[in-house]
Amino acid sequence: MTENDKLKLDNQLCFSLYALSREVIKMYQPVLSKYNLTYTQYVTMLAMWEMKKTPFKELAKKLYLDSGTLTPVLKKLEAMGLVNKYRDKNDDRMVIVELTEKAMDLKKEIVEVPDQMYCKLDGFDKDEMIQLKNSLDKMLKKLGR
Numbered sequence: 001m002t003e004n005d006k007l008k009l010d011n012q013l014c015f016s017l018y019a020l021s022r023e024v025i026k027m028y029q030p031v032l033s034k035y036n037l038t039y040t041q042y043v044t045m046l047a048m049w050e051m052k053k054t055p056f057k058e059l060a061k062k063l064y065l066d067s068g069t070l071t072p073v074l075k076k077l078e079a080m081g082l083v084n085k086y087r088d089k090n091d092d093r094m095v096i097v098e099l100t101e102k103a104m105d106l107k108k109e110i111v112e113v114p115d116q117m118y119c120k121l122d123g124f125d126k127d128e129m130i131q132l133k134n135s136l137d138k139m140l141k142k143l144g145r
Contacts (some may be wrong), residue, residue, distance in 0.1 A: 031116050035106065036080070040073050048083060048099050049107050056085070056095040082106065
């Protein structure tokens, strides 16, 4: 690969990942609008449905988000009545995030989203998508997370 080829946008893995991520997130928006959620709020809720109650730092780590990004997301989810945030009574430096009953009700409705998104990807080979997901997970792990 020549010096010029190394700097071509089309040869950059990072750009392909970035562009694909943006396109997939765009596909989610019409589906998530029914629930008044952004994509970032949706993935935060997915993590919370797994964790139920967790320290803020653990949630941020699971989502690969810094506190400056996660704080406004949680503030909005709290205003929507989906999570509660409070200081741990044993360690007031630790913020705990916990699901509400309303969030559990939403989970029952939003369970349809993955199937709707899969239908939007009709025409893509299922095995190739699974292989891509596994490769991306492997990359994330190797990058130290």
